[in-house]
Amino acid sequence: MLIELTHIQRLYRSDEVETTALCDIELSVEAGEFVAIMGPSGCGKSTLLNILGTIDRPTSGSYRFGDDELTALNEASLAAFRRDHLGYIFQNFNLIDDLTIERNIELALVYRNMPKSLRQERVASAMDHVGIAHRARHYPSQLSGGQQQRAAIARAIAGEPRLILADEPTGNLDTENGAQVMDILQHLNDEGATIVMVTHSPSHADLAKRRVDMLDGRIVLSAGIAI
Numbered sequence: 480m481l482i483e484l485t486h487i488q489r490l491y492r493s494d495e496v497e498t499t500a501l502c503d504i505e506l507s508v509e510a511g512e513f514v515a516i517m518g519p520s521g522c523g524k525s526t527l528l529n530i531l532g533t534i535d536r537p538t539s540g541s542y543r544f545g546d547d548e549l550t551a552l553n554e555a556s557l558a559a560f561r562r563d564h565l566g567y568i569f570q571n572f573n574l575i576d577d578l579t580i581e582r583n584i585e586l587a588l589v590y591r592n593m594p595k596s597l598r599q600e601r602v603a604s605a606m607d608h609v610g611i612a613h614r615a616r617h618y619p620s621q622l623s624g625g626q627q628q629r630a631a632i633a634r635a636i637a638g639e640p641r642l643i644l645a646d647e648p649t650g651n652l653d654t655e656n657g658a659q660v661m662d663i664l665q666h667l668n669d670e671g672a673t674i675v676m677v678t679h680s681p682s683h684a685d686l687a688k689r690r691v692d693m694l695d696g697r698i699v700l701s702a703g704i705a706i
């Protein structure tokens with residue numbers, strides 16, 4: 480198993496209110512799976528994805544990734560884990576405005592001890608993969624939304640991550656660009672990448688291999704079976 484979440488809780492506390500964003504989440508994902516997470520606004524999808532991405536820590540529970548218990552790691556080890564194993568795709572692309580597309584993608588690799596020539600090879604190959612090579616020297620603001628998202632996917636895959644996390648990757652795109660992004664994700668999955676994607680689109684969720692439905696911080700349906 481690549482991922483095993485057990486009894487995951489995430490509480491947000493302020494002086495007056497306590498919000499249970501995630502409650503007793505149990506989720507296993509095998510290497511090579513493509514999982515779609517659905518559910519109404521505020522049900523905890525992004526919180527779950529952030530915990531999978533180790534950007535956020537659970538209040539309690541266990542997160543195993545391969546042989547490692549990630550909740551036991553310190554911040555420096557988690558940063559190394561993210562750098563080496565994860566690729567992120569966000570709804571609003573999150574490219575850096577004053578870097579060209581190729582620099583944006585390369586930035587994901589600079590903290591790895593990788594010779595510059597190999598880095599450039601990886602950047603070129605990632606851009607080819609998503610059909611954005613002709614915009615390598617452009618800045619994000621000079622690209623369409625669909626092109627920016629494809630560049631963001633190139634950034635996510637340049638490090639050849641074991642897990643790709645995508646939070647509403649088609650949420651800001653029109654139908655055609657959304658379909659293109661889904662094509663790319665399916666293709667990456669066919670090549671062996673494990674993907675967990677949050678989406679509000681039932682038709683995009685249908686393109687994944689498994690669907691997980693959430694409600695009020697809980698998983699209510701997984702792989703078509705009510706739990």
Ligand SMILES: Nc1ncnc2c1ncn2[C@@H]1O[C@H](COP(=O)(O)OP(=O)(O)OP(=O)(O)O)[C@@H](O)[C@H]1O
Pocket residue numbers: 491492498499500518519520521522523524525526527
């Ligand atoms: N930093 C925070 N402090 C307090 N509460 C938070 C915080 N972040 C999220 N929450 C709460 O946790 C719950 C889950 O939020 P989350 O962002 O995971 O929802 P979501 O399913 O991704 O929604 P959407 O579809 O709108 O993106 C919500 O009730 C939200 O208000």
Ligand SMILES: [Mg+2]
Pocket residue numbers: 524525526
């Ligand atoms: Mg969200």
